[in-house]
Amino acid sequence: MFNFLARRLLSTLPVLLIVSLLVFLMLRLTPGDPAAVLAGDAASTEQIALIRTSLGLDRSIPEQFFIWFGHLLTGDLGQSYYYKTEVTTLIGQRLEPTVSLALVTITLAVLIAVPLGVMAAWRFGGWLDKGLMAFSVLGFSVPVFVSAYLLIWLVSLKLGWLPVQGYKRLADGFGPFIRHLILPSITLSVIYIALIARVTRASVSEALTEDYVRTARAKGLPEWRVLVWHALANAAVPIVTVIGIGLALLIGGVVVTESVYAIPGLGRLTVDAVLARDFPTIQGVILLFSVFYVLINLAIDLAYLALDPRIRY
């Protein structure tokens, strides 16, 4: 067990190293001089050169990488060219909206999708099952910004039930906080409901054909207990995997959703940083998301151990 943990943790290191190399190279080898962007249109060549030296952009590419990577190891992501503050501070400020949105979304998706999937598997081929499959194809196809505008139009403009856009911090009170998060979370959760419900349906319907389910029914257990204790529990591994993958994929959706609903989170920060050619910020955010992705995969592997006693590493 301990050996497995150690090996599994070590195996993430090369991936993280490659990610940081890719992120670094991608941004350094592209045309566009950040020094010139920073200096503005009116700057002279000397001023641009001065900025370039002060940022270390005049060194060779490998040198720049090692300097950057050394800072990275100490948790220093550098200073934003655009906001003139530490990237870590910047990320810290934008973390709350994104994390809240992601957590509310995934909670909503799991609460809706898992029961739906179980019901669909229970009445395999029935109307609920067919409806769920149709909904999931639709969920995969309607882009989040299309469904977002449809929801805003209906719920906020026509019915006036919820605020159109914006974000309220949790510190400002739970009521306004959750009211501002309802629409973005519903928008974002559609695709995850589709994804999780499909996997739940497939794996529960497979578990329902097992002998132990027949035995459980034969000994007279109530149907809900058969479904939850025998079918769902044994179908948990793929479901947990897909929830984990969903969490990792959530990041992509967050970028667009934050933009539509004017939420000042990490997604918005990325887009703004890209438009301003703010290298350190882009690198920092992409690295953060990639590390998160790697950690989620680690967590999924660990969850297998807890969920399926047959799995031993």
Next chain:
Amino acid sequence: MDPALTELDAERAIPAPAVGPTAWRRLGKNWSVRIGGTVLALLLLASLAAPLLGTIDPSLIDPVNRDLLPGATGEVMLLTGETFPYKFWLGTDSYGRDIYSRVLYGGRVSLVVGVTVALLSLFFGVLIGLAAGTIRWLDGVVMRVMDGLMAIPGILLAIALVALWRASIWTVIVAITIPEIPRVVRLVRSLVLSIREEPYVEAARALGTPTLALMLRHILPNTLAPLIVQGTYICASAILVEAILSFLGVGLPTDVPTWGNIMAEGRLQFQEFPHNVLFPGIFLALTVLAVNMLGDGLRDTLDPRFAKRGDRP
């Protein structure tokens, strides 16, 4: 099997039967293929034949006809000074440009990007995947780089890439292709690894077939069916990502009519004129839905055991 579920054990993917005449016959009978194919053909035809379908110049700015509601009639004045009456079926935007014409012309960009990205990522994915699957010393290095690329959220990678180059149709295509390649590589590699163990490959090798011929003649044809399916899903995802890039303002220049650009401009006055956002959004959702249905149908007919979904924001 469920698509999302089988994605999880793509490593164990089983080679599919090659595409042959019976496969074509089965395709014609599948309802997903019929509906998706028909809708897609209609959309393709409409965007190609846009000049013949009663459209006007999609970039024609006309201050007199600003912000018209769908169905309004007005006088269009061409740059030559010529005027004629025109019915704005889907209304106009805040520059007086005809939404109907812009949406039809916008379809060209989406379809070109979708198809090109699918072809390019299949081409490079097959190339790298075949190499990794057959050449042993290359395998480790290539797959670690692919793992690294996959850890970076695809949409963030695309946003960063496209914004750091100058946005044009080619940079958009390349930026969307790069995050898709690792997924194809993994698929091809896993297919190659399992096909390699087949008796017919062993027989061919025993007969002294050179490695290159072995790859091209015996292994590649058997990866075709899963690759066609994968290609349609990539196409759907590429159309979505292109729209997202345009919508976020980092995609094609705003003077090019794309669905994302039309929506990005329309969002500023969404409250008064929701049609500017909703019409291109509906077309976008319809196109992606059609491609996805086509993909599902292809998957079910060409190879029921194989399925793979790309990440969709």
